[in-house]
Amino acid sequence: MKKVQFKSSYSQYFFLAPQLLILLIFLYWPIIQTFRDAFTIQDAFGFGSYFAGFDNFKFIFSDPSYYTAFKFTIIYSFVITLITGSIGLLLAVQANSVLHGKNVYKTLLIWPYAIAPAVVGVMANYFFSERFGLLYHLFNNLWGFNWYQDVFDAYIYVVIAGSWKQISANFIFFLAGLQAIQKTVIEASIIDCKSNIRRFWTITFPLLMPTTFFLIIINITYSFFDTFGIIDTTTIGAPGSETKTLVYKAYIDGFKGLDLGSAGAQSIMMMLIVLVITIFQFRYIEGKIHYN
Amino acid sequence: MSFLELQNITKVYPNGTKAVNETSLNVEKGEFVVFVGPSGCGKSTLLRMIAGLEDITSGEIILDANTINNVDPSERDVAMVFQNYALYPHMTVYNNMAYGLKNRGISKQEIEDKVNEVAKLLEIDPYLSRKPSMLSGGQRQRVAMGRAIVRNPKIFLFDEPLSNLDAKLRNQMRLEIKKLQRHMGVTSIFVTHDQTEAMTLGDRIVVINDGIVEQVGTPKDIYSKPNTKFVAEFIGSPQMNIFNCKIDNGIAKIDNNSINLNKSINVDDASIGIRPDDIQISNSGSISCKANLVEYLGSDMIIYSNMGDQEFSCKLSSKIDVKSGDEFKFDIQPSLVHIFDNSSGKRID
Numbered sequence: 041m042k043k044v045q046f047k048s049s050y051s052q053y054f055f056l057a058p059q060l061l062i063l064l065i066f067l068y069w070p071i072i073q074t075f076r077d078a079f080t081i082q083d084a085f086g087f088g089s090y091f092a093g094f095d096n097f098k099f100i101f102s103d104p105s106y107y108t109a110f111k112f113t114i115i116y117s118f119v120i121t122l123i124t125g126s127i128g129l130l131l132a133v134q135a136n137s138v139l140h141g142k143n144v145y146k147t148l149l150i151w152p153y154a155i156a157p158a159v160v161g162v163m164a165n166y167f168f169s170e171r172f173g174l175l176y177h178l179f180n181n182l183w184g185f186n187w188y189q190d191v192f193d194a195y196i197y198v199v200i201a202g203s204w205k206q207i208s209a210n211f212i213f214f215l216a217g218l219q220a221i222q223k224t225v226i227e228a229s230i231i232d233c234k235s236n237i238r239r240f241w242t243i244t245f246p247l248l249m250p251t252t253f254f255l256i257i258i259n260i261t262y263s264f265f266d267t268f269g270i271i272d273t274t275t276i277g278a279p280g281s282e283t284k285t286l287v288y289k290a291y292i293d294g295f296k297g298l299d300l301g302s303a304g305a306q307s308i309m310m311m312l313i314v315l316v317i318t319i320f321q322f323r324y325i326e327g328k329i330h331y332n
Numbered sequence: 333m334s335f336l337e338l339q340n341i342t343k344v345y346p347n348g349t350k351a352v353n354e355t356s357l358n359v360e361k362g363e364f365v366v367f368v369g370p371s372g373c374g375k376s377t378l379l380r381m382i383a384g385l386e387d388i389t390s391g392e393i394i395l396d397a398n399t400i401n402n403v404d405p406s407e408r409d410v411a412m413v414f415q416n417y418a419l420y421p422h423m424t425v426y427n428n429m430a431y432g433l434k435n436r437g438i439s440k441q442e443i444e445d446k447v448n449e450v451a452k453l454l455e456i457d458p459y460l461s462r463k464p465s466m467l468s469g470g471q472r473q474r475v476a477m478g479r480a481i482v483r484n485p486k487i488f489l490f491d492e493p494l495s496n497l498d499a500k501l502r503n504q505m506r507l508e509i510k511k512l513q514r515h516m517g518v519t520s521i522f523v524t525h526d527q528t529e530a531m532t533l534g535d536r537i538v539v540i541n542d543g544i545v546e547q548v549g550t551p552k553d554i555y556s557k558p559n560t561k562f563v564a565e566f567i568g569s570p571q572m573n574i575f576n577c578k579i580d581n582g583i584a585k586i587d588n589n590s591i592n593l594n595k596s597i598n599v600d601d602a603s604i605g606i607r608p609d610d611i612q613i614s615n616s617g618s619i620s621c622k623a624n625l626v627e628y629l630g631s632d633m634i635i636y637s638n639m640g641d642q643e644f645s646c647k648l649s650s651k652i653d654v655k656s657g658d659e660f661k662f663d664i665q666p667s668l669v670h671i672f673d674n675s676s677g678k679r680i681d
Contacts, residue, residue: 139346224418227385228479232432234406242431246422 077304084298096305105281106306109289116198116285117263123203124259125252128210133240135211136218146215153208157266161273164201168274175200187275191282194275198283201274202267209262210255217251218244253325260317264310286310333397334358335519336382336487341391343377343543351377353543354391359521364513366534367523370566374543376491379523383412383489396486406435411480415492417472419464419479425451426460429479450482453512470501477509481516488513488520494529506532527567531555539563559679561672564605570634572605573644576674579604587640589619594666597680605670608634608647613654617661626656635660 081092100106135145152160167175168187179185179193187194221244229243245252268287271277277284277292284292286306294303336359343352352374359365367375380386382393384405393400400408411432419428426447433443451457454474464472473493480488490509494502510533513520524530530537531551539546539554539562547559558564564572577584579599584591591604619639627634633650636643637660646662654660671680 222416222418224414224416225420228412228414228418229420229431230385231383231405231410231412232479232483233435234404235435238435243420249422 074304074307077300078308079301079304081301082299089301092301096301097309100302100305100309103302105284106289108281109284109286112195112283113264113286115195116202116267116283117260119195119199120202120206120263120267121256121259123199124206124210125255127203127207128255129214129248129252131207131211132214132218133244136215149211150208152205153212155205156269157205158269158273160205161201161270164197164204164270164274168197168201187279189279191279194279194283198267198271198274201270202263206259206262209258213251213255213258214248217248221247253321256325257318257321261314264314286313333394335361335363335396336521337392337394338378338382339392339394341378341381341393342389343374343381343386344389351543352381355540355543355545357538357545357548359519361519362517364510364520364522364533364535365538366530366536367521367538367540368527368530368566369525369540369546371525373540375523375525375538375540378540379412379489379491379521382487382521383410384408385412406432409483409486410489411483411485411487412489412491413473413476413480413493415495417464417476417496419472419475421464424461424463425456425467425475425478428464428475429482432479432483446482446484447478450478453481454478469497470505473497473505477512481512486519488518490520490522492524493522494524495526509533528569531567537567539566541566557679558605558670561603561605561674561677561679564670564672564679568607570608570645570647572607572670573611574603574605574672575639575642575644576601576603578602579671586642589639591619591664591669592666593669593671595671597671599671599673599680601674602680603672603674605672606644606664606668608645610668611644611646611648611662611664613646613648613652613660613662615661617663619663620659620661623654623656623658623660626654 078096079092079094080089081095082089131149135142135149138145155163165173167173170176170186170188176185176187179196185193185196187197225247226239226243229239233239233242264285265287267285268291271283271285271288275283277288281289287310290303290306290310293299293306336357338355338357341352341355342350344350355378357365367378369375377386381388382395384400384403388401395408395410420431423431429447429450430443433446438446447460448457451460454477456471456474456478459467459471459475464475467475473496476493493509494505497505506529509522522529522533524533534551536548537551537554538548541562547554547563549557554563554567558567558572561574565574575584575586577586579593579597579602582593582595582597584593584602584604586604593604621637621639623635623637625636627636628650631650632647633652633654635646635648635654637646638644672678673680
């Protein structure tokens with residue numbers, strides 16, 4: 041490797057400047073702004089603000105709707121991670137063992153990944169509309185499904201809308217993971233173990249653990265942040281505020297309710313939650329994973 | 333009835349490639365048989381069909397008096413050692429060896445005894461709690477062998493198990509495999525593209541080319557009496573010299589030289605083959621050639637030369653003084669010459 045050494049100690053800053061500028065304006069400045077908002081209370085009519093210490097945090101912790109959003113976000117990310125992970129894995133295993141038309145299956149299963157969450161939400165709308173939604177009427181006939189009023193039914197709606205596209209992401213990564221497993225290792229296990237299912241859980245699945253771990257983080261991050269567009273185009277939090285994610289609630293409180301202080305405090309709380317989850321995963325799960 | 337019988341085995345892949353063509357072979361109990369041939373000749377496919385990893389297009393495989401064509405690989409009672417070891421990377425050495433036994437519902441105590449016994453035999457007992465990634469190539473190879481041995485199979489299948497090892501380790505493992513096989517007396521089939529491995533390991537060698545068995549025989553048979561031109565060229569190092577020529581009443585004409593084959597045969601398009609170490613240099617020799625290049629190998633040396641446009645080599649003791657550019661004289665003994673018909677590739681006696 042050839043190393044190029046520049047004499048000038050300023051030129052590198054010149055080349056870095058555009059990137060740094062973008063980071064400063066779109067990342068660091070908003071972060072600082074968020075912290076400022078979180079510790080100040082704004083005048084309702086926009087005439088100045090004053091330092092409030094932890095008042096904003098105290099307020100959100102005393103707000104029952106914050107707990108509702110918290111509860112929903114946790115349930116939502118857990119269910120989405122589980123559903124997208126398991127269906128993605130199932131599809132990947134099936135597509136990997138298909139002999140004819142493998143590429144057709146692959147392509148079709150990957151397509152939904154390219155669709156923006158908001159568009160997915162609009163599409164889900166068609167299925168769950170009270171007037172002409174196919175799934176709405178199917179479920180309604182089965183158990184009186186009505187997401188406008190029933191919390192559980194609303195969960196089903198947003199979970200289906202939120203999972204559909206993410207299954208594709210899980211599918212791609214699991215398929216890549218499956219193809220990275222040495223063929224002879226699988227063949228050795230075919231001679232060692234008769235049961236397909238047992239072989240899958242003792243050989244294939246443990247060897248997919250790095251992919252699974254990666255996808256758990258990706259899926260949690262997705263359900264925390266990227267489902268904003270889906271909530272906003274499906275239930276908009278209904279019934280009541282039962283299907284508001286933390287991100288969605290922060291947005292509504294900040295930009296619709298114009299309570300920037302509360303929104304800032306909520307953002308910081310969310311950052312802490314993601315931090316804790318990620319640390320937990322790296323500490324306690326990653327150590328048990330075998331990387332090839 | 334033989335212990336393992338392959339009857340008219342054919343393998344055609346879905347894309348139409350014929351990997352194995354009407355192959356029949358009998359293997360006796362306790363025998364060490366080596367399949368040898370160039371890459372892509374179908375030797376691995378044949379082995380994998382015995383293991384059950386590959387469907388059989390037509391024909392029958394009979395192991396220990398049972399047709400096993402449709403028996404699940406795990407129930408054929410075979411064990412396979414793969415080229416890249418194919419150890420389960422997430423399991424310890426102990427679990428790698430115990431996995432097959434666990435799945436057969438053998439008791440924990442029995443598994444432990446067996447694994448420990450085999451680990452001792454292969455001298456891998458200090459590594460039982462390690463993962464494969466913490467082992468060297470040679471150790472991994474032993475674990476792969478151990479995994480096969482603990483199953484106590486009817487037959488061992490080796491799919492080029494030594495080709496990932498360096499030259500020194502390969503020779504050492506080759507010897508060990510041979511000893512181990514003798515010691516346990518398990519019927520074994522070993523696939524390789526390396527003719528030295530084949531010669532040293534096999535009780536019998538099966539030379540395969542293009543999905544067809546060219547010759548089956550002991551290493552000595554195959555070396556001294558190759559059935560076809562392909563076998564003649566494939567077995568032996570350095571390669572046998574082959575001269576294309578016309579045989580007229582037992583006299584082969586190569587360039588300006590006539591070689592009397594002591595046979596009353598006439599073949600228009602023939603090949604005569606002579607091994608490099610069967611060419612004897614002597615001052616009274618009837619053929620004279622120029623040494624184009626001399627390779628010194630210590631005790632031996634190889635002289636590269638040509639008769640007309642046909643190149644050949646001789647291997648002789650390096651005590652003889654021939655240098656590049658020298659003329660040398662030699663004789664070809666009729667009894668050491670192999671004659672092949674070029675149109676069929678078959679041997680003519």
